[in-house]
Amino acid sequence: VSRMEKPHLVTCTAPVNIAVVKYWGKRNEELILPINSSLSVTLHQDQLKTTTTVATNKSFKEDRIWLNGKEEDVTHPRLQSCLREIRRLARKRHNDGDATSTDLTGLSQKVHICSINNFPTAAGLASSAAGFACLVYSLAQAFGVEGELSGIARQGSGSACRSMYGGFVQWIMGNQEDGKDSLAQQVEPESHWPELRILVLVASAERKPIGSTSGMQTSVQTSGLLKHRAESVVPHRMEEMIKAVRGKDFAAFAELTMKDSNQFHATCLDTYPPIFYLNRVSQQVIHLVHRYNRHYGETRVAYSFDAGPNAVIFTLQQHVPEFVHLVQHFFPPETNGENFIKGLPVKHAA
Ligand code: 2P0
Structure with missing residues (x-):
């Protein structure tokens, strides 16, 4: 039995965002560049959210990922884009001589990623937005990367770039072919409109x-x-x-x-x-x-x-x-204990 070195763990949460000017349509599928700008409101941290833990350990042989407790394919191209871009930034910081970035042994370490949503996945509740925002932020923390990360989250899922900020957020479509100007930007912070x-x-x-x-x-x-x-x-x-x-x-x-x-x-x-x-x-x-x-x-x-x-x-x-x-x-709740609402005619409404 060999003693396993204690893994280095980072846990982050990211909330869902709801678009009020919708994103629908890409001009570049691979880089995830949209055909129009969009604007969303990010929910509060303690509501619909993803929680992600990233573990790094010298003994890990490969990158692995679990979503809601089930292991998923780590070779998924969008996941690979995010991993590649974060490692690229980490290496750049290291080469630039930034003291706070991880050492080179750390950079080559494999990651194990565990991600959990506290709401139904893929039911049109922006699960991929919170999911990729959280993944990118947690990876950045694990590899000691800071700064503008919405361009990386965007490559996981378009709407994810907007969940990198709280409050009211616009995703500026940009017009460069390389997508470097297709980024999220906070319009107003969460404190702006408390009512x-x-x-x-x-x-x-x-x-x-x-x-x-x-x-x-x-x-x-x-x-x-x-x-x-x-x-x-x-x-x-x-x-x-x-x-x-x-x-x-x-x-x-x-x-x-x-x-x-x-x-x-x-x-x-x-x-x-x-x-x-x-x-x-x-x-x-x-x-x-x-x-x-x-x-x-x-x-x-x-x-x-x-x-x-x-x-x-x-x-x-x-x-x-x-x-x-x-x-x-x-829409009284159904009595079977499930959290669905039942449709009734609205002709008596208000
Ligand atoms: C939005 N939606 O702006 C719009 C409104 C759904 C309707 O962003 O292919 O999961 O990963 O970039 O971000 C859903 O699209 O699509 C979405 P990909 P995404 O919130």
């Missing part, structure tokens, strides 16, 4: 039928609406959204958020063959929100849907109890 609240209504925790990566590929190939959106709608919408966020103008923020979600799903329908991420419950939530806002004659609540039927609700703190009460009334 803003995000509710996640889980309509289905099942895996989505069409993954984002292949879905957006088909959209780029077939949807004229997506091209129009990327070229003629998003640039102006990004400006308007940043203005609404900076000015904490909830009505403007909410309207832009709902319109952008709707247009994203319209491009999915314009994709050929069409992609449907929304279901009956999603549509009922959409109706409920509009009826609620109409009832008060002002926009108090907004919805947004990603590549799945689960609704993300944006509202201000003072409206949370009433809106949650309404949701519980119209």
Whole structure:
């Protein structure tokens, strides 16, 4: 029996982000360069999040990874891109004579990575965003790398670059071919708008039928609406959204958020063959929100849907109890103990 050297462990967490101006479509598949800029809100650290532990040890023979307790293929190209880029940065720091970086023996060490989500994976709840952001940050910590890392997270999953920052974050699409200017940037910190609240209504925790990566590929190939959106709608919408966020103008923020979600799903329908991420419950939530806002004659609540039927609700703190009460009334939890909501007609709403 040989004594194993104690592994060097780093554990980090990264939260999910929810896009209010959506990313959908790449101009470069390998580098993950988008056809439009996007903007998101990063959730609080203690909510939907990934926790990742990276272990390095001289005795490790190969890189290995476990996701939610199950070993996965470490040769996955996007995972390899992240590992390669972090090791490249670490080597550069070492060669530049940076005293805080790991020594050369450390640089050549293999890693074992364990990653756990506290929410359903691949159910359209941005699991890859939190996952790759957390992976890249943990690897950077393990290898003593600091600085701009969103360009590396982006190569794991596009939306992951936005989870590298808290608060309101834009992913600037950039225009260089090498992608060096396609980075995330904080627009406002998490402290900027403390009254803003995000509710996640889980309509289905099942895996989505069409993954984002292949879905957006088909959209780029077939949807004229997506091209129009990327070229003629998003640039102006990004400006308007940043203005609404900076000015904490909830009505403007909410309207832009709902319109952008709707247009994203319209491009999915314009994709050929069409992609449907929304279901009956999603549509009922959409109706409920509009009826609620109409009832008060002002926009108090907004919805947004990603590549799945689960609704993300944006509202201000003072409206949370009433809106949650309404949701519980119209979508009572099923009695089988599962955490799904049941669709009921919304014709009695608000
Ligand atoms: C977003 N989504 O902006 C949009 C809205 C889904 C709908 O980013 O291929 O998992 O890994 O870059 O980041 C989902 O796409 O796709 C996504 P890849 P990703 O949040």
